[in-house]
Structure formats: C-alpha cells, structure tokens
Amino acid sequence: MAKPAETRTAGRKPVAKATRSAAETEKIRAALAARRDELRAEYDQTLSEITELQRDRLTDSAGDDQADTGTKTFEREQEISLANSILERITQVERALERLDEGGYGWCERCGNPIPVERLAAFPSATLCVTCKQLEERR
C-alpha cells in the first residue's frame, strides 16, 4: 500500500522552502542594486543641498534677522535627517544583497513563500508577502 501523500492542509507549515530560480535571484539582485544606486544619487543630492545651505548660512547670515537664521538652521536639520534616513535605507538594501547571496532573503516570514521581486524592489526590507502583510494589517 502506498504511503498517503503529504496533505498540504495539515496544520503545520512546511519546513522546506520553495526554491527560487537563479534567474529570479538575479532579477532581485538587479532590482536591489538599482534601488541602491537610486538611493546613493538621492543621498549625494541631499548632501550637496546641505553644503549649499551651509554656504548660504556663512555668506549671507550677516544680513539675516533671527527668523531667517532659524529657518535656515531648520532647513539644514531637515536635510541632515533626510540624509540620515536615506543612508539607513542604503544600509538596508546592502544588507538585503548580502542576505540574498546567502539565500536567506526574500522569503515570507509567515508562509515561507517567495516574496515577489517587485515588492522587494519597492520595499527591500519587506519580510512578508503581500497576502500575509494584508492579513497582519487587518488584525
């Protein structure tokens, strides 16, 4: 008598993960790399804006009243915190690329299914597939 086939509906989640094709992994890598380049460009842009604000502050602060100075300081702080958050996202993407190499990236933490490439490209730090994310949000 043949052993009964494993029933997929039986409570526990399968431990073995689905496999992702090499081509798909490459697609994710390309998407992440593109995202990282985009973020780096954005970061450079922000840094040059900070430099510019800094220069403004040094050159024409003599004629500024306190309110102007306050606004410029505020703008600069905004830019700096923007730069920091971009840097953080770059780190996330780089970490994702490392995990991708190790094979531990891009799988849903809840159902174990592969997270779609498009989703990973948009949210490199995503750990859930769209379905599980929606379930999570509904709770």
Ligand SMILES: [Zn+2]
């Ligand atoms: Zn899932």
